[in-house]
Amino acid sequence: MEFSIATIRQQDPWYCDPETAIRLSTWTEAPGGLRTHYEHPVVGDDPLTKERGLPVTVVAGVEDGPVLLLIAGEHGNEYESIIALQEALRALDPTALRGKVVGVNCCSVDSYLYQSRVANADGQNLARVYPGKADGTLTERVAFTLQNDFLGQAAPHKPTLLVALHTFGPRLMGATLSGYNIYPGEPSLSRTQRQVSLQTGLPLVWGHEFDASHAAASVMGHEASGRTALYAAFLAGIPAVYWETAWGMGGEAEYMRGLSRLMVHLGMVDGENAPLEPREFIESVGHGAGLMSSHNQSPVAGLWRPTAAVWDRVRQGDLLGTVYDLYGDPAHEMRAQRDGVVISVPKNQYLDAGTHCGIVL
């Protein structure tokens, strides 16, 4: 069964009509020809919520045009994403821009302040709770704010494209990538997301099938819920991609080049993109293929030592790395479950049982 956006909106008990939910929209009134910033309030009026407003930078062109929505720091400990966004927005000349670039420099300020993937206030992963709840936890209210005040705007403020900037986090190495969901019920949205990803110049382009009906029926906050920013954009009828890069390995430069290529592609700035093919272009079939934490989980805890490197081509059964005990004896050998390309492996580190030890696509 294939589901359209309209059907999924009805299925998801948490989806609101944004016209009834939009409150304040300061970014929509940003003056043309200028770069401005402000703190966008998260819905709710308790003291902690008031301290966790969203740092937003708007670069508004003089001429009307597309609205490019860029979000970073959904996981506050993924610093390259925040740095790349700050620098890309600083480098833009608003007088040479058509349309508007709206950057939420850090979405989960609470997780940023605690150097963590999840918010300290509620232990929740922002990238699993869209479309959020107006009266929920802090993280659910952040999601609600992004869903309605940003993605939920009507034309001419409706975003043309969402890019959610991430990294693999401090413990993983990985290929810089532009990823997107393939929605069997929305082929034209899926096609746009593929085209956008192929324009970025990022070395890996990865599409994965996604069952929005599964997300709509899932518990908010569950790791496998699929309630990501991409799903939020789907609910809003907006194409969306997410980017990943490796923590501390120079992803900022690839991200900044990618963002500048996207603005050319969308006609927001003059110029032409020189052809830049991805090193690998992979589309994975089957719901859940894009959930990285489900790949190659270690059954035991211990000290991980990688054997395979990012971009290695492996065959099913090849060794990706080994988990050792504290005497240096191997406790588990992690072997590739399929033929493919290694796109991420952990750095040397202690692993809990259940941690994923490499992604092979």
Ligand SMILES: [Zn+2]
């Ligand atoms: Zn992330």
